[in-house]
Amino acid sequence: MNSAGLISILPFALRGRPVTEPGKRRRTRLPSWLVSWFQVGPLALILVVLFALPTCLFLVVSFYDYDRMGIYPAFLLDNYRELFTTRATWRVYASSLKFAVIVWAITLFLGFNISYFLIFHVRGAVVRTVLFLLCAIPFWTSGIIRTIAWIPFLGRNGAFNQILMGLGIASHPLTFLLFSDFSVIVTYVHLFTLLMIGPIANSLSKIDPALMEAAVDAGASRWRTMVDIVIPLSKTGITLGSILVFTQVMGDYFVVRQMSGGQSASIVSMLSTQIQAMEYPPASANAMVLVIFVAILVAAMMKVVDVRKELVK
Amino acid sequence: MAAGRIGEKRPWTFYALATLFGAFLLFLYGPMFVIYILSFQGENGGVTFPMVGFSLAWFREIFQPGQMANIPVSFSRSIGLATVVSLLTVVISVAAGLGFRRRFPGSGILFYLAVASLVMPSLLVGFGIGLSFQFLGIEPGLFTSALGAQLTWTLPFGLFAMFAVVNRFNRSWEEAAADLGANAWQRLRHVTIPILLPGIVGVAMGAFTLSYDEYARTTLTIGTRNTLPLEIYALISSATSPTLFAIGTLTTGVSFVAITFSLLLVLRMQRRRAFAKAG
Numbered sequence: 001m002n003s004a005g006l007i008s009i010l011p012f013a014l015r016g017r018p019v020t021e022p023g024k025r026r027r028t029r030l031p032s033w034l035v036s037w038f039q040v041g042p043l044a045l046i047l048v049v050l051f052a053l054p055t056c057l058f059l060v061v062s063f064y065d066y067d068r069m070g071i072y073p074a075f076l077l078d079n080y081r082e083l084f085t086t087r088a089t090w091r092v093y094a095s096s097l098k099f100a101v102i103v104w105a106i107t108l109f110l111g112f113n114i115s116y117f118l119i120f121h122v123r124g125a126v127v128r129t130v131l132f133l134l135c136a137i138p139f140w141t142s143g144i145i146r147t148i149a150w151i152p153f154l155g156r157n158g159a160f161n162q163i164l165m166g167l168g169i170a171s172h173p174l175t176f177l178l179f180s181d182f183s184v185i186v187t188y189v190h191l192f193t194l195l196m197i198g199p200i201a202n203s204l205s206k207i208d209p210a211l212m213e214a215a216v217d218a219g220a221s222r223w224r225t226m227v228d229i230v231i232p233l234s235k236t237g238i239t240l241g242s243i244l245v246f247t248q249v250m251g252d253y254f255v256v257r258q259m260s261g262g263q264s265a266s267i268v269s270m271l272s273t274q275i276q277a278m279e280y281p282p283a284s285a286n287a288m289v290l291v292i293f294v295a296i297l298v299a300a301m302m303k304v305v306d307v308r309k310e311l312v313k
Numbered sequence: 314m315a316a317g318r319i320g321e322k323r324p325w326t327f328y329a330l331a332t333l334f335g336a337f338l339l340f341l342y343g344p345m346f347v348i349y350i351l352s353f354q355g356e357n358g359g360v361t362f363p364m365v366g367f368s369l370a371w372f373r374e375i376f377q378p379g380q381m382a383n384i385p386v387s388f389s390r391s392i393g394l395a396t397v398v399s400l401l402t403v404v405i406s407v408a409a410g411l412g413f414r415r416r417f418p419g420s421g422i423l424f425y426l427a428v429a430s431l432v433m434p435s436l437l438v439g440f441g442i443g444l445s446f447q448f449l450g451i452e453p454g455l456f457t458s459a460l461g462a463q464l465t466w467t468l469p470f471g472l473f474a475m476f477a478v479v480n481r482f483n484r485s486w487e488e489a490a491a492d493l494g495a496n497a498w499q500r501l502r503h504v505t506i507p508i509l510l511p512g513i514v515g516v517a518m519g520a521f522t523l524s525y526d527e528y529a530r531t532t533l534t535i536g537t538r539n540t541l542p543l544e545i546y547a548l549i550s551s552a553t554s555p556t557l558f559a560i561g562t563l564t565t566g567v568s569f570v571a572i573t574f575s576l577l578l579v580l581r582m583q584r585r586r587a588f589a590k591a592g
Contacts, residue, residue: 032415039412042405043468044423050461051430054441061444114337117330121323126580131334133572138341140568142526144545145561149344152351152361159347159362190341202477222326240473243432251434253529258549268436268529275440275533284444287437298432308424311476 055291062284071280079285088270089286093293095264099181099256100249103188107245108238110189111196115237116230118197119204120212132201139194147187147255154178154186179261187259192248196241203237204230236310243301247294345565352558360555371559384544384560391541394455394463395524401460402467402520407513409468410475411505414484431469435529438465443533458534463527467520474519478512 065074083089114135122128138146153159154177161173176182207230215225231238256266267290274283302308351358355366375384413420430438442462446453453459482505490504506513528542535543548557 033417036412036415036417036420039408040417040420040423043409043427043472044419046405046461046464046468047423047426047430050442051433051438051465052426054438054445055433057445057448058437058441110333110337113330113333117327117334121327121330129576133576134338135341137565137568137572138345139526140522141345141561141564142542142545144528144542144549145348145557145564146344148549148557149348149561153344153347155361157362159343162362190344193337222324243428247432247434251436251529253434253436254546268434271440272436280444283440287434287440290434291437294432294434295429298428302428307428308421311473311480 058284058287061280062288064281064284066279066281076281079282080289082282083285083289088265092265092267092270096250096252096267099184099188099252100246102185103192103249104242104245106185106189107193107196108242110193111200111241112234112238114193115197115201115204119201120209135194135197143191144254146191147258150183150187150190150259151178154183179259180263181260183259184256184264187255188249188252191255192245195244195248199240199244200234200237203234207233235305236307239301239305239307243298246297246301250290250294250297345561348558349562349565351555352562354555354558358555360558371555372563374554374556375559375563384541384556387539387541387544390455390538391525394460394540395521397456397460398463398467398524399517399521401464402471403513403517406468406471406475406516407509409472410479413472413476414479427469427472430465431473433465435466435527436533438462439530439533446534453534453536455535455538455540458536459531459540462530462534463524466527466530467523470523471516471520474512474516478509478515482508 061071062079063075063077065072065076065078118128118131122131151158155161156173156175156178158178160177161170164170164174165172212225212229215229216222220228251268252266253268253272256264257269267286271283271286271290274286350364351360351362352371353367353369354360354364354371356368356370358365413424439462442458442465443453446458451457486504486508487500490500495503526542527540528546531540532543532546539547545557545560548554
């Protein structure tokens with residue numbers, strides 16, 4: 001397994017030899033693009049074999065014919081036609097998109113403000129590290145367990161209702177808290193806010209505080225400094241975080257199934273039902289549509305901010 | 314306004330954001346505390362309040378191979394897989410991160426391929442790989458299809474993390490080493506790697522965590538022998554017992570100890586380094 005790693009380090013060894021005698025110095029230099037290709041080769045190989053080719057495979061299978069016994073090579077558009085003429089498809093896409101937008105807005109607000117607090121307000125590297133770790137520790141617990149942890153928290157006799165009644169805020173337990181759109185959104189926010197905090201904090205930490213001081217010295221208000229300096233300089237992080245949160249919600253398999261109480265479905269849980277029924281061609285068509293949908297969303301976000309230019313310098 | 318000196322008066326935004334941060338931590342830990350408490354549920358109690366007595370029964374349950382699930386075995390499988398994934402991710406993504414410092418033909422395509430692999434709905438990646446194995450007539454397995462499926466997720470993550478790390482790396486350090494007569498291997502071994510080390514450790518830990526907790530990519534590629542998240546999922550669908558909560562409590566406890574330990578280690582190393590400098 002490690003030979004892949006060795007190959008990528010090899011060009012370093014090939015590029016120059018130890019200098020023994022200054023006069024007899026011989027250097028065999030590979031062209032720099034070849035060195036780069038040695039280094040990225042293993043990554044490219046894995047992504048092509050395990051990601052690009054399987055994706056092409058289900059593009060092909062999405063045109064296949066099928067029955068109870070198996071699947072048959074064909075070129076049919078029936079799987080797509082069926083998908084687009086089913087009302088459930090449109091409903092589930094609309095509901096996933098709704099969740100994605102709401103969760104994106106909340107995690108963006110939380111993620112940006114928390115990152116800002118940790119980077120610019122917290123003094124001392126140790127305190128900052130400890131606070132970051134406090135945010136990260138729950139993520140070592142399985143996502144499935146963190147999801148179902150909300151059930152005893154939000155339930156009828158759950159901790160939250162007990163607290164509300166204990167404080168006299170509510171006279172009877174609130175029932176909309178669990179197995180509803182509300183609990184789905186709460187769970188998503190709980191699971192995905194860290195995906196926003198990471199990239200945004202990374203962007204913010206590259207901003208020179210002197211720049212902000214200069215703006216203040218020049219008479220800018222706190223708000224203007226934020227809008228004209230901090231937000232533009234952190235847009236790469238904001239875009240990356242947004243892409244991660246959006247695609248996680250659109251690709252969700254577990255949360256809606258577990259937390260909506262059967263009131264809504266997600267695109268992927270619908271798809272997995274088809275996979276379990278071995279209906280591979282319609283599942284593939286469904287998958288293809290979702291892939292294209294996500295690709296368009298991500299491309300649009302990357303159009304707004306050229307993430308590549310910012311990341312790869 | 315920002316990053317003021319000690320003793321300087323804090324602006325009101327500090328207090329507003331500190332409150333928000335506090336509320337976020339409450340939100341983050343609220344349900345976690347509920348499961349910590351419920352994991353000590355009495356033997357006749359269920360997965361919700363009220364507590365029926367107090368017991369350690371659910372922790373004992375974890376270590377006994379049960380009828381529903383075999384936690385110890387699936388746990389060791391998860392750890393094994395996560396270790397391999399983490400090692401491969403470090404080696405491959407560090408190399409790729411260094412490679413991406415120059416423009417090369419195809420760099421754009423490869424970059425977008427990595428983005429696509431990262432944002433692709435996880436279950437679909439597993440579906441594609443599972444389908445490919447079926448077409449090729451290969452049995453899916455822990456260290457073949459499942460490992461591959463997880464790499465399509467940890468490698469782009471590792472690559473993006475490396476971009477952040479490599480961006481802060483000043484190439485003139487490498488050039489200085491070259492001017493002083495270091496060969497390529499010496500430059501890598503004594504300059505590049507030590508400077509990038511904190512980032513590399515971050516990639517390793519991140520990849521380990523992602524793999525250890527992976528569900529959607531693994532479920533269609535694992536074959537017959539489950540990893541821990543799959544076993545947990547099976548537990549949820551088949552039976553509801555506080556065992557799951559006990560697993561959560563145990564995981565948090567172990568990671569808490571591990572983090573505290575490594576933090577203390579880092580602090581000690583820093584102090585020693587500062588001491589060496591002063592002396």
